[in-house]
Amino acid sequence: MPQPENYNATLAGKVAIVTGAGTEGDGIGIGRAIAVVLAGEGARVCLVDLNAERAEDTRKHIEAMGGEAFVAAGDVTQRDDCARFVAETVSRYGRLDILVNNVGVATPVALDAADEAAWTRVLNINLTSAMLMSRYSVPEMSKNGGGSIINISSIAGIRAHGSIAYGPSKAAMAAxxxxxxxxxxxxxxxxxxVAPGHVLTPLAQSLLPAEMRVKRRNVGPLGIEGDAWDVAHAVRYLASDEARFITGVHLPVDGxxxxxGPMAAHALIESGQE
Structure with missing residues (x-):
């Protein structure tokens, strides 16, 4: 899906925080796509990232299309930084309506690699950060009658993925x-x-050989890859007043x-669909 060219101001007047809002290089990762789409719909956006330069690239992207955003660099696993992100957003824009907990890491893979430090790192970045950001965001949202919190999980939190810490951390985000x-x-x-799956991001593209991408397409009912914009549009809807009666939902964006089921997947692969 190409970057959207037309927007409908569904988030005009709203203020959002997106964690993990940067992308390495010129590609469009999920955090950057979410921030761009929210800004395109009229929200003013706080771009949180550990790497300020990555978030600055997202800010420039947003401002080039006429949106408004600022960068807040820091560590979402640290209580004081999370409190600061929220405080800076409210100080600058006067309110907070939307929180997107997007930041995440995907290691370790197996039990023999999952010492306590590695396990704790994954849970802190993927899960504890979402708790801390929510902790400081809820009171500010409540002042204005409410808001929308959207956790970016993964289908690895629904089905086994082959990574001992990643899947449990993503399942816990839904809980x-x-x-x-x-x-x-x-x-x-x-x-x-929102639980993305089989989405082609710059990171996935760097890790997946071409034959694996073909297999990913073939195993899905639609036979296509998703991208970061597909995830961003799902987030946009859940952030908007159009979704005012939707809460507690775990939405796969995975084709x-x-x-x-396994037999159906086998049949699709054997059919040779590209």
């Missing part, structure tokens, strides 16, 4: 959203989870991969 739904719904807070 966190459900708890937020129940605990803060009466304050107008909606919390949902139907999580709905297909």
């Amino acid at each position: 966190l959203a459900r708890e937020l739904t129940v605990l803060y719904g009466r304050q107008g807070i909606r919390a949902n989870t 139907g991969v999580t709905e297909i």
Whole structure:
């Protein structure tokens, strides 16, 4: 899917924070695509990233299309940094309506690589960061009648992925959203989870050989790859007032991969569909 050219101002007047909003190089990762689409729809966006230069590239992208954003560099696993991101956003823009917990890492793979430090790092970056950002965002959202929290999980949190820490951390992100739904719904807070799968990002492109990309396409019911814009559009909808009655949802954006059984997948692969 190409970058959107037309927007409908569905988020005009709203303020958003997107963590992991940078992308290495000129590619479009999920965090950058989300930030660009939210800004295109009229939201003012705080771009959180550990690497300020990556987030600056996203800011330039947004400003070139007429949007408004600023960079807040820091570590989402640190309580003080998370509090600062929220405080700076409210100080600059006067409110907070949308939080997208997107930042994440995907190691270690096997038990013999998962010492306590590696395990803790994955859970801290993927899960604890979402809890901390939500902790400081909920009170500010509540002041304005509510808001939308969207956790970017993965289909690895729905089906086994072959990574001992990544899958559990992503499954827990969906559980966190459900708890937020129940605990803060009466304050107008909606919390949902988007689970990308078989999405071609710059990172995936650098890691996957061409034959593996063909296999990924063939195993899915639609027979195509997703991209970061597909994820961003799902986030845009959940962030908007159009989704005012939707909370606690775990939405796969995966071309139907999580709905297909082993025999059906085998049949698709054997059929030789490209």
